[in-house]
Amino acid sequence: MVYITSTGTLTEQRSAFRLTIFSDVFWGVVNFVGLFFNSMFGRVDQQTRQVVKKREPALGRSSGGGGSGGGGGGGARIRGVDSLKAQAGACAGGG
Numbered sequence: 001m002v003y004i005t006s007t008g009t010l011t012e013q014r015s016a017f018r019l020t021i022f023s024d025v026f027w028g029v030v031n032f033v034g035l036f037f038n039s040m041f042g043r044v045d046q047q048t049r050q051v052v053k054k055r056e057p058a059l060g061r062s063s064g065g066g067g068s069g070g071g072g073g074g075g076a077r078i079r080g081v082d083s084l085k086a087q088a089g090a091c092a093g094g095g
Contacts, residue, residue, distance in 0.1 A: 001013065
């Protein structure tokens with residue numbers, strides 16, 4: 001595999017005796033452990049089989065506390081109780 005050095009020269013492969021090998025191995029292990037636990041305990045929607053992403057609060061906002069009213073643009077994604085009733089009919093009953 002071709003590697004471009006920090007000076008811009010092309011080499012066939014990176015040296016095995018480079019100083020950054022320790023940081024490369026460290027971040028490789030950190031990424032592997034993170035991906036492993038994310039795949040084991042990540043939330044997946046059972047109907048669509050897609051990963052459910054957690055919404056992060058916007059910068060400058062705190063996630064706790066009460067609100068001071070609301071803007072007019074955010075109400076399009078709010079569903080009423082009628083959608084919950086439709087979903088409840090699809091659930092299997094327990095014995």
